[in-house]
Amino acid sequence: MTAYSELAGHFGRIAALSNAVGILQWDSDVMMPKGAAETRAESMALLHVLRHGLVTEPRIGDWLARAEDDATLGAWEKANLREIRRIWTVETALPAALVEASSKAVSACEMRWRQARADSDFAGLLPFLSEVLNLQRQIGQAKGEKLGLPAYDALLNDYEPGGSAARIDALFDDLAAFLPGFTREVMEVQARRPALEPLEGPFPAETQRALGLRLMAALGYDFERGRLDISTHPFCGGADNDVRITTRYDEGDFTKALMGVLHETGHALYEQGRPQAYLNQPVGAARGMSVHESQSLLMEMQACRSRPFLAFATPLMRDAFAGSGPAWDSEAMWRRYTRVEPGFIRVDADEVTYPAHIILRYRLEKALIADAMPLAELPAAWNEGMASLLGVAVPNDRLGCLQDIHWPSGGWGYFPTYSLGAMTAAQLFDAACRAEPGILPGIGRGDFAPLVGWLRANIHGKGSLLSTDALLTEATGRPLDASVFKAHLRRRYLEEV
Template identity: 80%
Template sequence: MSAYASLAAHFGRIAAMSNAVGILQWDSDTMMPKGAAASRAESLALLRVLQHEMAADARIGDWLEEAGGDATLGEWERANLREIRRVWTAQTALPADLVEASSKAISACEMAWRQAREDSDFPGLRPYLAEVLHLQREAGAAKGERLGLSPYDALLNDYEPGGRSATIDALFDDLAAFLPGFTQEALEAQARRPTPAPLEGPFPVEAQRGLGQRIMAALGYDFSRGRLDVSTHPFCGGADNDVRITTRYDEADFAKALMGVIHETGHALYEQGRPAAYMNQPVGQARGMVLHESQSLLMEMQACRSPEFLDFAAPLMREAFGASGPDWQADALWRRYTRIERGFIRVDADEVTYPAHVILRYRLEKALIADALPLAELPAAWNAGMKELLGTVPPNDRLGCLQDIHWPSGGWGYFPTYTLGAIAAAQLFDAACRAEPDALPGIARGDFAPLVGWLRTHVHGQGARFSTDELLTRATGRPLDAGMFKAHLARRYLG
């Protein structure tokens, strides 16, 4: 067996393990009875240790060296070697005692966070968060040393390979200068229109589920390789050829679940559309979190808050809920689903105000990792940033710096990918609509094939073959660029 074949077989086994973990994690969040939590935690911990051991196997280094000189390999195989090396480096960069200490600190901090958030008690969280931060900084330093990156860039690199804070700074500074004035202008335009009263429910769960499934099918989701279920926190998970999404239903407001389903379907289309021949290889995985988030936001924000989508969806909504009248016409629904407001909570934010939440978190976490901001000053810095970027200050830390689980759970470096994803979504959607003139008109007919076909070719089917910027340049003519995002916002909210 050639060194390349040995690597491919080995990473195929790692994928088989990762698929097992993915389904068990999905089950924990959707199906598992409460009393099984402790047994399940042991199974997942065991499988994750084995997966780590497989991905850190010393033979990988020898195989990589030998395969590097294999002149028979094609372009995909060479890209696979590059991705294998990336995965292997990440798995071997951290000393085992740091991994263990970090895992314990995160468990303790997550538990403390649940209570601290409830009590709006930042001082109660601080010692736990300080420990997580300290260990994240160490992890960033250890990885950074291997990769020649700053600690923050090394952390970011785990979620967005190739992502660099220098690039993000430029993009976010530009947006931070643009957004406050734009938001004010958009709110003023909105104030000139009447505020719609809430649609009258209840909207039965079964009807919501049926509507969601119908729209998933229209978007091109393959139900023979996935499922739709219910969980407290919606997600897209599962395994290769088994991409499962979840939502949660509110009988008073069907739009939350529906827009959530569309968002997760965007993620799922990326996963289902990865290259079949490399499905279980590193090069066949999604490129990174920026492009992943771009696919969910392209569907949720670009495609499915368009007037064209509501031309298609309004009759389905009326049919699902037996509704009628002027509030249920496409244009009224479109106005309703493109309303904006200044809020405190990121996950409830609209597409205009969302970037401000992200820019704030990005700036703060970068400063914390660089030790340029004392942790004790986080609440004050948060509130000052909210004032600057959003023009509003939360009344307490529960609605402020305690709202997200990312920092307590060790997800430092993740936040910027949300807004980078929104930027990429606008750029890709624009390119798709230019390349496929039937993309938007198709949506109005419920035919997403022109749009999704383009995404399959230019994004999903490329796996991790190119860097994010290289993929974007091939697909749209330029690397990540906020121009289309700003143009999209102006068209939709000032038009």
């Protein structure tokens, strides 16, 4: 057996283990009775230990060294070796004591955070969050030494391989200069339009589910390799060939769950479209979180909040819920789904104001990891940032710097991928529509095959063959910049009707 085959076999077993973890995580969020939490945590911890053991086996280093000298390998195999070496380098970078300390600090901080958020009590969280931050800094430094990267970039690379703060700074500075003035303009245009009439419910969950399934099918979701279920926090998870999405239904407002399902379907189409021949290999994985988020936002923001899609989908909504009157007009639905409203909470933000939430978090976490700002100053810095980027006055930390679980749970370096994803989505959708004239008319009649066909060929089917930059350059002719996203926003939100 060649060294490459040994590696492929070994990482196939790792994938089999990761797939087990994926289904158990889904079960924890969707099915598990609450009395099983502790037992489940033990199973998950054990599987993570077993997985870490498999990924850090010393013989991987020997196999890699031999396989990298193998002149017979093709492009996919070489890219697979590159990905395996990256994963192996990162996973072997951390001393076990640091992993354990971080895991304990995160558990304690997450638990404290739930109370601190409810009480708007940043001071109570501070010692816990400080411990997490301190350990994240050490983790970033340890990984950074192995990867030749600054600490923040090393953390970022867990979610966005190849990403760098220098690159993000340029993109986000561009957006940050554009958004505040643009948002004011949008609000003025919006203020000149008549008020939206309410959609009168109730909207039974079963009907919402049926409509969601109908639209998932229109987008091309493969129900033989996935499911739609309910969870408190919607997500796309599961395993290879078993890509499950979730939502939660509000019987007083169907619009959020419906668009949420379309968002998760975008993630799921990426997962279902990864290359079958390398599905259980690192090179067959999704390219990174910004590309992943681009796939959900391309479906949600670019395709499904567009006039053509809503002209197709609004009658289906009206029929499903027996709606009538001007609120159920497709233009009214488009205005509802493109409404802009600066607010305090990221997860409730619209397409225009969302990046401001992200830019703020990115700048703060970068400064904190670099030790360029004391953690105790976070609330003040947060509130200043919200005032200058969004023009809102944050009344308390519950609606401010305590709202997200990412930092308490050790997810430092994740935030920027949301807005990188939004920009990537705009650039990809623009290129797709130029390359394939059938895409926009298809969306207008609920036929996503032309769009998904283009995405399969240019994104989904490529897995991790290319770097994020190369993937985007091959698909759109150039690396990511903010211009197409800005043009999209201007076109959608400033065009008077």
